Amino acid sequence: MNRTMLIIAMFCSASTFAQSPVIDNANIDNSGAQYQGNVGVNQAAGDLQQQANARAIAIGQSASATTDIRQRLHTIVDPRIDARSSIQGDAFSHGNGVLGVNQSAGASNQQANALRISISAQPQSIDDSVLMQQNVTLLNNSDPTDSAPGYRQVATSDQAFTGSRGVIQLNQSAGVGNRMANTFSVRVAD
Template identity: 85%
Template sequence: MKRTLLILAMFCSAPTFAQPPVIDTATIDNSGSQYQGNFSVNQAAGDQQQQANARAIAIDTDASATTQIRQRLRTQVDPRIDAQSAIKGNAFSNGNGVLGVNQSSGASNQQANALRISISATPQSIDDSVLKQQNVALLNSSDSTDPTPGHRQVATSDQAFTGSRGVIQLNQSAGVGNRTANTLSVRVAD
């Protein structure tokens, strides 16, 4: 009798040890309006996400601002994921400055926003060394690109970002193994 109760207790408590399901829905609703200056947001729902917002500003006689972002994922993920990413309402509206938003849902997504501003007394030509500064390396060993089951949805409200001024960098993805990046480099000779 005691063994039967012990076995029943083990099977009844098994769900207690199970991990909760991963939530694959990312939502930003009416957030970040009237931002000022440098504003960065990273939002991820799901599993094994990588996101970065990098800013570099250099002011000098011979200034040169640089950024370098390296992201690496080596994962095995079940591609049958239902994922949703949404920016709703008047999110990030009527702002002023530099805005970087990374929003992803699903699994193994990589996102990066990079901004470089250089103010220098001497003009500089655009050569290979300057172009190398546009470095955003998103490295991913992904599986085949065959269609997989699962529902993916990305939505942005018509009112989001309205009336904002400056630099807006947005990466928004839903699914598995997405890689997105925005880079902007500005050089001003004084």
């Protein structure tokens, strides 16, 4: 094989070795309609995702409902991720109760839903101090500084969650290094 042909063959195959961007898609379509009671859904597409749905209910003279969620990530990720999260159709519509949905696409995302209900004669403090998320995400990008990060999209249909009653907690993200939390606390004193 002559040198010219070898050089042409190398240039033609260079695109074969180029790494294409990662594509992460999380999709919920028409799921969970007419749910009843306590429902928790965690859906993740990608790498290094942390998700939690925590529920605590306490009834009694000195009852105290508590939740404790601790999420820690120390990661190095490539920001060239194409990520899409979507909730489509009649998903989670016409339900009744407590619903927690965490949906993420991408890398190194943290999501938490916490619910505390206490029925007691004693007072109880209500704050977010029991929720801790720590996310140290370093972007590993050896591309030129003008290179664009990946495409990110979050979508929820206008029919999703319609007609539902109760407590609905939703975290939905697409991308890299997102942190989201929902807390709901109720104390009823006798």
